[in-house]
Amino acid sequence: MAAAGTASATPVPVASSIPVGQGYMGAGYAQDNKDFKPVTGQLQLNTPGTVTPDAANPPGIDVSHYQGSINWSSVKAAGIQFAYIKATESTTYKDPDFSANYLNAYNAKVIRGAYHFAHPDLSSGAAQATYFAANGGAWSADNLTLPGMLDLEGGCYGLSAASMQSWILDFYNTYKAKTGRDIVIYTSPSWWNSCTGGWSGMSTRSPLFVADWTTAASPVIPGGFPYATLWQYADNGSVSGISGAVDRDYFIGTSARLLALANNTP
Template sequence: MDVATTVRRLPRRLLTILLSAIMAVGTLAVLSSPASAEPTTNANPEGIDVSHYQGAINWSSVRAAGIEFAWIKATESTTYKDPRFGANYTNAYYAGVIRGAYHFARPGQSSGATQANFFASSGGAWSADNLTLPGALDLEAGCHGLSQTSMRNWILDFYNTYKARTGRDVIIYTTASWWSSCTGNWTGMATRSPLWVAHWGVSSPNVPTGFPTWTAWQFTDNGRVNGISGAVDRNHFNGTRARLLALANNTP
């Protein structure tokens, strides 16, 4: 007897239950993304951050090498868009890498609000899809001619605008020395933004005064990862994979 004949002979109530079960399985398959399919107890997930300097990236190989998250350069100032951002952002997603965008700040060139809007409109926005981190604000390369008070105001302007656009707190990327020199160890972001700290060649990073702890730590600028031909920045996440997913999904 063929399958079609068997199905036609099933009692109507049993057939309804069977079809409902098939639909439920299909729905679960759609909802179970690569990010959520893995154990959430994995401690200190490994990550990278990239830009066009890394050239073409094989994101499937990157993911297979154990990289779970990435920040990808999207913009700089108010006119520059990284030429590889679109490919990196899309391919990382389909490889199951939890990724977010970052903006290289140029505070001496325009207001924080102007740069936040440019960033949010050029790939830095956020969506609750289990694979998108909040955007990051890259603060480095000197104080850009601003006083400490002006820099504080600029950062807050960027933060407020980005949050109004996306509903998320922007991640702050910086070093302890930059934060001290350019903001005077400002405490104003401690309860607002997670910290992504850069400190290479040490066993534990110096946390900038003004932040309680680090969320991500860029521990080298000379890492190696399968799928990337040259050197790449590498990062640790401070917590389990469950906490990484909570950061991505804006959940407790």
């Protein structure tokens, strides 16, 4: 899954209308991201039971309370190797299913990480990073914990590109000071190009988790990033152990590199 070229510029998305508590990975794209490709099927996943330490492009999912009760043992048996789990929004909201999902994924030996749905219009990046780190976003070197992720979508929140850049860097610096890890950034090409101006300031700091819902062999990469580390390629997947649709993801690399990201090793 080689990285593709950057997306063309799109109109600046309007301020988000997503209330606190209702955000999740992909929630904002229906209202303002017009460059997503239609989902017409699913990419071929690893067959359950065939995953090896050097398997290419291990599959993953991302979840929130909208998925309801999850049987993480069944998810693991289906071949899912990693998951990002919604923890917080703004400085007031914690996902009601986060604690159960985070613990049960760990017990099922699914490599998991927490994510924060950003509301840059409500408080500073530092304040939201502090809340996230204290409510599920912390990190430990246990072979099963990914660095926290910052979910950026759903409009530019009335901020200029320069102000958005400053907000993101404020979040990054605070999170790293509290956890020792670089925050992962989740976004789409249209959001990043519109709301940060295709900023390159995070390209050497943060792994990119790109949202590009497509059946193409590789994702479109936002301006300012040379490549993606993770890819959300569909929002209508099906996985054993989860009722209803779930977002489908890939780690772009090997299972060994996924473990290295979790453990903060070269």
